[in-house]
Amino acid sequence: MDHVTPEQTAVAAGADRHKWMVLSNTTLGMLAAFINASIILISLPAVFRGIGLQPLDPANTDILLWTIMGYMVVTSVLVVTFGRLGDMFGRARIYNLGFLVFTLSSIALSLMPTGPGAALYLVVMRIVQGVGGALMTATSTALLTDAFPPQERGLALGINTMAAIGGQFIGLLLGGLLADISWRLVFWISVPLGIVGTIWSYVSLRDRQLPQPGHIDWFGNVSFAVGLVLVLTAITDGIQPYGHAVTAWGSPKVLAELATGLVILTAFVAVERRVARPMFDLALFRIRAFAMGTVASLLSSIARGGLQFMLIIWLQGVWLPLHGYSFEETPLWAGIFMLPLTAGFLIAGFLSGPLSDRYGPRGFAAGGMVLGAASFVALALLPADFPYGLFAALIFLNGIGSGLFVTPNTTQIMNAVPARERGQASGVRATTLNAGQVLSIGIFFTLMIFGLAWTLPGVMETRLVAQGMPLDIARQVASAPPVASLFAAFLGYNPMGELIPPAALAALPPANAAIITGKHFFPELLSIPFMSGISIAFGFSTLLFLVAAATSWLGGGRQAAAKSDGHP
Structure with a gap:
């Protein structure tokens, strides 16, 4: 029987305490980051009213899109670089800096001015907040992997995932509730979480793995950032109207952004293979x-x-x-009615962690994707006016499938790499999540916009004329870019009340104007073309989930952690 010295016992006890400190702090960080990411989705109308901006004005489309997507874009671009810097200078140091940047930018957003310049201030500070989020996201998974032994990592990563998904739902609810009181509270809510988390992280977090000093690969960092920024910017710009076209995918600007970004990323891969100390070690693949x-x-x-x-x-x-439900109250109720999706994700995300520790991650990751694919097929077959019980069951099933996948997939990725490379691996994983989400939004919105453009204008013009609206005005309203209708519905505006000039509505008989701006006119217009777009989008998602299932299965069986793990 091996003799355990008091010193060894003390070291083991210290490591055990430290791992729970890491888990609690990174969980708070993910909770704060994801509350912040989703709270803005629901509260945008109140924020824009507060700063005096009309989001449905075509001139403000850029502001609207970059307020929603700027945080994701900057996080996608920077996490690999920050992950590498964590390997070089200490993951805890980079994580702590992230919490500080996140907190300071949250305070700055809470003090946002109104009037001219407020919209630009909002976008810039959201991007700065994204830098803080990227610093935390790039290193949190690596810190957890460092702190927990292989047989407990699934549990730790599952709890962390639950905080992220729970934060998304809490953000949706808080956004609806706080925006009714004051739009500034939407930003103030992140401040106490940020202050507590920043102080706690600087006091408690320490690196378990020694930093690996090295030189910064400036070409790699700059080329990767510029290339990915151009590609993601092209995706964001592509879903905006361009001239008489419903999207800007054919515009010279978008094509130039996309082509230049892809060329730079290709050069990045070619050069990084020959650099002695690259930003990202492609040999990991x-x-x-x-x-x-x-x-x-x-x-x-x-x-x-x-x-x-x-x-x-x-x-x-x-x-x-x-x-x-009135259009104005739909943002809050949409968050509430989507609770089954969050619940499924939380339940499966928590259970799949310890189960993948025991049985290996491959089966859970692959099975989750197959289950999610089945739910996408069923959702695509629903009618527009669905029975809610069936809808709730299907999005719960979708949440279960995604929850079964995420934690085992993270465990599979992080267990596969040597301890010294975990910052890079964590950054790459975060990039796939964020860049994939931006790409997904671009694809889904593009499919939906083309589907609406095919049938919505003609049907809208006919229905408006039937209610007594002059043909020229009806044609003008119906020719508005379909993205305007989508954004109006997304932001909780009555689309017909926003698209039709007030004078044109006032000239109609009151009964006809009430029908046009009522709760049934626009939903009935939208339902058929929207469901056609949903079928295509969810069919696309089904295919990708099935390929992800096969890829997860091919990733190998129950792997041991990398040899340089550092855990007994």
């Missing part, structure tokens, strides 16, 4: 479990990244008004 897990993570993120947006538009633009 020779590890099958890491490579397959990363591909599966990207595919699943593309498949489900736009799901929340589509479900919100479905509920707010069609189902809730048809069931008596």
Whole structure:
């Protein structure tokens, strides 16, 4: 029987305490970051009213899109770089800096001015907040992997995932509630979480793995950032109207952004293979479990990244008004009616962690994707005015599938790499999640916009004329870009009340004007073309989930952690 010295006992006890400190702090960080990410979705109308901005004005489309997507874009671009810096200078140091930047930018947003310049201030500070989020996201998974032994990592990562998903739902509810009181509270809510988390992280977090000093690969960092920024910017710009076209995918600007970004990223890969100390060690992709897990993570993120947006538009633009809810109150109720999706994700995300520790991650990750694919097929077959019980069961099933996948997939990726490379691996994983979500939103919105453009204008013009509106005005209203209708529904505005000039409505008989601006007119217009777009989008997601399932399975069986793990 081995003799255990008091010193060894003390070291083991210290390590045990420290791992729970790491878990509690990174869980608080993920909770704060994801509350902040989702709270803005629901509260945008109140924020824009507060700063005096009309979000549905075509001139403000850029502001609207970058307020929603700027945080995700900057996080996607920076996490790999920050993960590498964590390997070089200490993961706890980078994480702590992230909490500080996140907190300071939250305070700055809470003190946002109104009037001219407020919109630009909002976008810039959201991007700065994204930098803080990227610093935390890039290192939190690596810190957890460092702190917990292989047989407990699934549990730790599952709890962390629960905080992220729970934060998304809490943000939706808080956004609806706080925006009714004061739009500034939407930003103030992140301040106490940030202050507590910043102080706690600087006091408690320490690196278990020694930093690996090295030189900064400036070409790699700059080329990767510029290339990815251009590609993601092209995706964001592509879903905006361009001239008489419903999207800007054919515009010279978008094509130039996309082509230049892809060329720079190709040059990045070519040069990084020859650099002695690259920003990212591409040799990691020779590890099958890491490579397959990363591909599966990207595919699943593309498949489900736009799901929340589509479900919100479905509920707010069609189902809730048809069931008596005013357009103004639909943002809050959409969050409430999407609770089964969150519940499924939370339950499966928590259970799949310890189960993958015991039985290996491959089966859970692959099985979750198959289950999610089945739910996408069933959702695509629902009518626009669905029975809510069936809808709730299907989005719960979708949440179960995604929850079964995320934690085992993370465990598979992080267990596959040597301890010294975990910052890079964590950064790559975060990039796949965030960049996949931006790409997903671009794909889903593009499919939906083309579907609406095919049938919505003609039907809208006919219905408006039938209610007594002059043909020229009806044609003008119906020719508005379909994205305007989608954004109106998403933001909780009555689309017909926003698209039709007030004078034209006032000239109609009151009964006709009431029908046009009522709770049934627009949902009935939207339902048929919207469901056609949903079928295509969810069919696309089904295919990606099935490929992700196969990729997860091919990633290998129950792997042991990398040899340089550092745990007994």
